[in-house]
Amino acid sequence: MAPLLELHVNGRLHRVQADPAKSLLAVLREDLDLTGAKYGCGEGQCGACTVLVDGRAVRSCITPVGSIGARPVLTIEGLADGDALHPLQQAFLDEGAMQCGYCTPGMIMAALDLLGRTSSPAEDEVRRALEGNVCRCGTYARIVRAVLRAAGTTTEASNG
């Protein structure tokens, strides 16, 4: 029988019966039905599974759920405040920064990690920070613009 784990996800405490070696991605998707984080490669190479653990981006497909402990997990589903989108989400819409959208949740979470560390990143910093996230549809330039736009929004909001 797999042990009972306590997992803090999107501000809520979940009790999950899971093998500690099971990936965080599988627990989120199978046990919690949080399907915003996607499977793309299973080896941490595409970034579609990106979520934040304690504010930092992790590849949930190669992160054992047993390694999370009491640290809070944030997924794309926990980002909006009710109907009010997070500035990053709004910026992705405003810039049309998606085609099929499969990479979008991972992109937004990776960008959130960046903006948590650097409130107004340079364009080059954005590119380097998101290098591990693949958009096969090729919307890279728009994603960079969206992150820069959201950084601007964030700055304005905190200044004003």
Place this chain on the structure above:
Amino acid sequence: MAEARIEPDRYELREPPRYRFALSRRQFLGTVGAGVVVLVVARDGLSLGEPEPGEAGMLRAAADPIGAWLHIGEDGAVTVFTGKVEVGQDIRTSLTQAVAEELDVPPASITLIMGDTDRVPYDAGTFGSRSTPQMGTQLRRAAAAARATLIRLAAERWEVDDVAQLALAAGRVVHRVSGRSAGIGELTGGRKLVEAITADQPLEPATRWTVAGTPLPKVKGPAIVTGRHRYTSDLRLPGMLVGKVLRPPSFGARLASLDTSAAEAMEGVVAVRDGEFAGVAAPDEATATRALAALRAQWEAASSQASHRSVFEHLRRTASSPANGRGRPAARGDIEAGLAVADERLEASYTAAYIAHVPLEPRAALAQWEGGKLTVWTGTQRPFAVRAELARAFRIGEERVRVIVPDTGSAYGGKHTGEAALEAARLAKAAQRPVRLVWTREEEFTWAYFRPAGVVDVRSGVRRDGRLTAWDFHNYNSGSAGSRTPYEVANARMLFHRADSPLRQGSYRALAATFNNFARETHMDELAARLGMDPLAFRLKNMRDERLRAVLEAAAERFGWSRWQPGPGCGIGLACGVEKGGYVATCAEVAVDRASGQVRVLRIVEAFECGAIVNPDGLRNQVEGAIIMGLGGALWEAVEFEDGRILNPRLSQYRVPRFTDVPPIDVVLLDRKDLPSAGAGETPIIAVAPAIGNAIFRAAGVRLRSLPLVPYGLRAAGHL
């Protein structure tokens, strides 16, 4: 191996199936409530996949000719039913926009039901850049007819003789004289008015578009940025099991024996063997993985097979006698006579490796059997073809199969088939429970199909003044798309030779046009260099097509072609082409580091023209995306294989373009409001590789004739 045979239907999918069990008009009308219904009768066969003359008669006669339908409910909601699917190309948005324009309703009041075989009329599939020119046009006509009906209803209700006094705007019909108005849903008064229209309904000219032609945000954008949108791989049903398939250790290996007892001893596990198919279904992913590993299989390997190193020789050796598509050689003049009068003659060969689509969402399906009826959710570009595959596989009528395509995590021509659907359905049948099956990335890299590898041989002749005199072009295996030269040459031949492909191959964004344009545009560059002519001037000298000249000149102008000053190790190149009604020209600047052999693309300018622009922002997104996808195939992407195994079936081993690989890209869109809209998902990719290759030649003096150009840099290939 069975799958390794050439699959001609996937070079150019034109043939509709012979039988059609489409939802009938009567059935459809039973599913919608009161209001206005418009059925679009595709009398011209547009939705049927353009059968060739001679083949068409029987097929057309057997076909239900409805192309799309549109319903306006009593609440004013507009629902459009189409067999097209959304795979990231944003056709959901641009079709919404087209209807909003013709019907003068807010885009938010329109819902598109797409790719659900029980609810939409038959459609051959979403490929070939046909959704905008064909489905877009049909839906415009349906909406225009609905508009006329609404005006007529209002005229009857208010006893207005002059319909010119009536206007439709923002979802209401207004009588300008009396000021009376009514919502478009109120006019039918509980009746269901059905109208069938044909292809000659007049259309709003593009010059008068107000919604179409302006950017409209992606319809499903909010669901995507919040993670709410459910792709196939995100769906679940009560009691659902997770499925996995046992794959052979190499292509063509036969399953000699299988012991399922250890797997079946696991709690909740169902194991299936059916001929060469073997797989498991289990309550969760981890158990399914363990159960799959517990299957004891013995395989008989196939005889030795070509590798990525020997494949080009293999394709030449196995090539069939010349045939262009359906056996008509595309030829004019006399090649030998053209060569005889040339001042310069050039022969060169070009190659292209197999490449993979790498859709970020792998193939996936969720299958459920209920009372003998099978429902499968799956990401495919051809829902009706997958329905036919399922019906055949399970020997049941198509009316007992429903395929539903959720908006899908991209395809690029790679999701024309229903492998995952068949596998999930087979496991679900055995388990008597719903089964969801998602391919791993490694399965995706191995058991899907690839863009064909190919060889092109060109012989050409040119006069000293730059006039082409002969053009002889042979493509081995990769396909005929884009093999016709757009240049003026009196003696020309384009031939496609089928060959034995060691890997399973099929459609890919722009099909063979990418490789054929690479070969032609590289060869043109070689001729220009021989003559000491500017590559732009050489092309223009041999080009009469005004639309192609326009994009070439626009790209060169924006790029600053004639004003360019060489930096150290830098070079520029250009290329152009025509495909699927779109005209494209690409200019690239590269920098070559002679010490490391690394090639960096510094910037790209591309001009594109596809007639009247429907959604400029969506179009720009498609063009930019195609250029970036083109970068991967141009520079690095190649499937490596040996002895029936893929050697690089992982993202860590197969390089796709990432953020820092992408140079500044400048897209110039030419809007020809006087011309019908063509599709744009494919053609913008075709001139990227030759533009880069030609720029590398100018930078380093090295002529590269193989795709990818620099998988391991210039030095590794012994070029520096």
